[in-house]
Amino acid sequence: MTEKRTISICIDSSAWKESVQFLCARAFFMKWGGDWLAFSKIRKWVDEEWGSHFEIKTLTNGFFLIIAGSEVEKTRIMYNGSFMMKGVGFYIKDWIPNFDPRQASIEEIPVWIRLYNLPHEYWKEEVFKIIGDKLRRFIKSDEAIDKLDSCMYARICIIWKPHPLLPKAIEIRSPEGFWRQELEVEEIMVKCKSCKEWGHEESECMASQKGKGKVDRALED
Missing domain, CATH: 3.30.70.330 (RRM (RNA recognition motif) domain)
Structure with missing residues (x-):
């Protein structure tokens, strides 16, 4: 041998x-x-x-x-x-030295959170930042918020780590009492059971496709 x-x-x-x-x-x-x-x-x-x-x-x-x-x-x-x-x-x-993309995985991603029926007195950038930082890390609010005629929901973008899962609601406390704000995540990402990556179903996973030709054609698309 x-x-x-x-x-x-x-x-x-x-x-x-x-x-x-x-x-x-x-x-x-x-x-x-x-x-x-x-x-x-x-x-x-x-x-x-x-x-x-x-x-x-x-x-x-x-x-x-x-x-x-x-x-x-x-x-x-x-x-x-x-x-x-x-x-x-x-x-x-x-960038870090000796980075191995074969072993790397998605750790954090930006996601948009909808705040339905948020009372208008809370529609302030500093309030959005407090909410976002409490969930994970605030990035920005919807750029068009101040110009919207509709106040059905506000949108904030946060950096989210897939684990742990985001809560379903958050309580906002003020001198006037508190408001229970429900959270809705836009574009909820799924995790592939095959390659363990976020963003696609197992049936759509190229890593699990058999045959190099299929992968090559997909990459060239």
Whole structure:
């Protein structure tokens, strides 16, 4: 029997250090919360939302490496709120060395929460932020809230971690008493029983598809 060996090498060159510093300053990983996307769709979305000067590298397991034009631009993207396509959010993770997309999974995603019948005296950004931060982490409220004629519901976007589940309601206390506000999550994401990823059913999972041809055709779509 042939013995399998692992050969160890050490890399400590100035070029490697420069590459690490560059990626740390400008790069981040991105994955859509839905099914895997073809490069062309990611390229089109990035061009429309952020501009055509972002460099994109395709990784495995549905991940992409995004390289910004500057450190300031990366910071603006990483901390400027949520990013969605077709109602489903993008998972964005800061660049780290030795990142293995085969082992990585979606940890947090942006989701919209509807607050039906919220009394109008609570329709304030600071109240929305308190609610969002209590649930997980507030990102923003609906940009058109102040211009809406209808006050049937308000919308806030939060960063949500799939576990634990969000509560069904939250109590808002004030000097005038308290209000029990029910919560409705838009675009509730399902978890695939096969690959354990959020965003698609097992029947739609490409990872469980048998035959490389099926996967290749789906990616090229």
